[in-house]
Amino acid sequence: MEFKELAKERYSVRSYKDTKLTKEQIDRLLEVSNLAPTGKNNQPHRIYVLQSEEALEKINELTQCAFHAPVVFMFTYNLDEDWKNFREEGIRSGIEDVSIVACHVMFEAQEMGLGTCWVNAYPNTAVEQAFNIPDDEKSVLLMPIGYPADDSVPSERHELKKSLDKIVRYL
Numbered sequence: 001m002e003f004k005e006l007a008k009e010r011y012s013v014r015s016y017k018d019t020k021l022t023k024e025q026i027d028r029l030l031e032v033s034n035l036a037p038t039g040k041n042n043q044p045h046r047i048y049v050l051q052s053e054e055a056l057e058k059i060n061e062l063t064q065c066a067f068h069a070p071v072v073f074m075f076t077y078n079l080d081e082d083w084k085n086f087r088e089e090g091i092r093s094g095i096e097d098v099s100i101v102a103c104h105v106m107f108e109a110q111e112m113g114l115g116t117c118w119v120n121a122y123p124n125t126a127v128e129q130a131f132n133i134p135d136d137e138k139s140v141l142l143m144p145i146g147y148p149a150d151d152s153v154p155s156e157r158h159e160l161k162k163s164l165d166k167i168v169r170y171l
């Protein structure tokens with residue numbers, strides 16, 4: 001599908017069918033994730049695929065925003081590996097790296113007829129502890145993935161786009 005159509009179709013899915021994803025589907029999402037650019041190609045990101053009953057039960061206990069999807073990807077980055085800008089204190093690429101990787105997964109999922117939701121409102125530290133994430137990694141987002149439930153619809157916020165003249169400045 002043409003990218004603009006794909007982007008138009010996508011919305012945050014917060015209600016999923018129970019249908020499990022196949023290993024091939026998960027592998028395809030992971031392969032596309034691996035095509036993403038990262039700062040200096042450092043690839044500091046890590047992806048945790050929460051798919052076992054135990055892991056899914058745990059994440060749904062820790063946050064309402066896993067939405068009982070059949071699989072949840074958790075994206076983290078290694079604090080030692082992301083690119084740091086020596087010209088500017090505090091500027092580093094970890095969150096950007098994770099975000100572009102996660103975008104690749106989000107749009108590939110859309111292309112595959114799956115729904116996703118980008119979730120950052122969760123208790124990061126509690127989730128990191130629950131899944132024994134190493135101390136040198138920081139979690140950035142969760143992404144529930146699955147077939148949208150038959151009654152899934154975009155939220156009212158989905159349509160609320162600012163006009164470009166409020167966003168773009170030509171210099």
Ligand SMILES: Cc1cc2nc3c(=O)[nH]c(=O)nc-3n(C[C@H](O)[C@H](O)[C@H](O)COP(=O)(O)O)c2cc1C
Nearest residue numbers: 010011012065117118119120121122154155157158
């Ligand atoms: C950085 C970021 C964080 C988000 N965190 C959450 C979240 O924690 N829970 C949730 O339900 N949706 C979350 N969303 C989804 C947004 O609410 C949603 O993308 C926005 O309202 C526009 O709706 P749409 O995705 O349907 O177009 C997040 C989106 C982004 C980009």
